[in-house]
Amino acid sequence: MSLYERPVGDALSKRFEAAFMPNYGVPPLALARGEGSKVWDVDGGEYLDLIGGIAVSSLGHAHPALVEAVSRQVATLAHTSNLFLHEPEVLLAERLLDLLAAPGRVFFTNSGTEANEAALKLAVKYGKTNGRTYFVAAENSFHGRTLGALALTGKASIRDQFGPFPVDVRFVPYGDAEALKSAVTEECAAVFMEPTQGEAGVVPPPAGYFKAVREICDANGALLVADEIQSAIGRTGHWFAHQHEGVLPDVLTLAKGLGGGMPIGACIGFGPAGTIFAKGDHGSTFGGNPVSAAAALAVLDTIEKDGLLEHVRTVGAQLADGIAATGHPLLAGVRGRGLWLGVLLTADRSAQVQAAAQGAGFLVNALQPDVVRLAPPLVITSGQVAAFVAALPAILDEAADA
Known part of the structure; x- marks a missing residue:
């Protein structure tokens, strides 16, 4: 059984379902911690976070500047x-x-x-x-x-x-x-x-x-x-x-x-x-x-x-160009600006892409039936972008066959 299919944090998920209103359903992953552009689930699985809390985690997770500012202020x-x-x-x-x-x-x-x-x-x-x-x-x-x-x-x-x-x-x-x-x-x-x-x-x-x-x-x-x-x-x-x-x-x-x-x-x-x-x-x-x-x-x-505006333009272009160059039959194109992109599909397989990506260690968002959203932390590195682009053809293969 692949990683994204197993009952990650099953006990916590059952407690969530029992305690919360059903408007979210039960999320597929229980996260425990994060650092930079990576997060780990409660079972120790590691993922590159390409959702960023829905475009929220600008500096990624546990950024020292954010930790210091919040800690200092809450103590004051x-x-x-x-x-x-x-x-x-x-x-x-x-x-x-x-x-x-x-x-x-x-x-x-x-x-x-x-x-x-x-x-x-x-x-x-x-x-x-x-x-x-x-x-x-x-x-x-x-x-x-x-x-x-x-x-x-x-x-x-x-x-x-x-x-x-x-x-x-x-x-x-x-x-x-x-x-x-x-x-x-x-x-x-x-x-x-x-x-x-x-x-x-x-x-x-x-x-x-x-x-x-x-x-x-x-x-x-x-x-x-x-x-x-x-x-x-x-x-x-x-x-x-x-x-x-x-x-x-x-x-x-x-x-x-x-x-x-x-x-x-x-x-x-x-x-x-x-x-x-x-x-x-x-x-x-x-x-x-x-x-x-x-x-x-x-x-x-x-x-x-840290010059992150220029970084976003540079790394965002690397991400968009890398996706566009993939040439996979399931890929229809990519649109957006900077580090806010929609990956367009030729079929309604975004849920399968999200699941396959999670299994490969990448968190993406099935935004529309034929669109996958990427909104990673602004601090994501060129190397991390390259790793996702390299993994994308296999992810799309699995999603197409699922």
């Missing part, structure tokens, strides 16, 4: 609530605005869906103030699981059973500027858009699309909200994916890679959008707590100090 001041301020949150907000090179205001949350909830609430207030009644988002988009964020999510399979929703959202095909132009009028409060669609299968927009989105929003007075929950903090080789086209949104949402594993998100409003909320309009007890803020500062400092 772990929580204040929003009744008091603390220096790490101020430093982090200032640092983000500096990286964005634009005047703005920051609201910290605990997750991506909360960041999008804050952005939606901000846009609702903007709409009520200006007589605007509806929102526009993209088909196959994903903005979160809470009801407001889910209202903006263009995936019927996870959306429809929880409607009706409290806001009017109109969906357009992603990448179709003409369809967006027709949908956005002076009654539209905001357009919510991912610079690259993540959960849809790592789908980048056509060249110039985000500039067109910006122009359409400007022409009609609608806010442009860029959801960069997955795509920011160096994931695509830039600090933020919207920088690939030099487009500044009115509102930006962040999470995942910002904390390197600690829970934190942010909703950032630029210019007038930064002051739409008045005192008392929104809040979060845990948002931007000192430990998560310290972790995020360590992530940003390390990315800059």
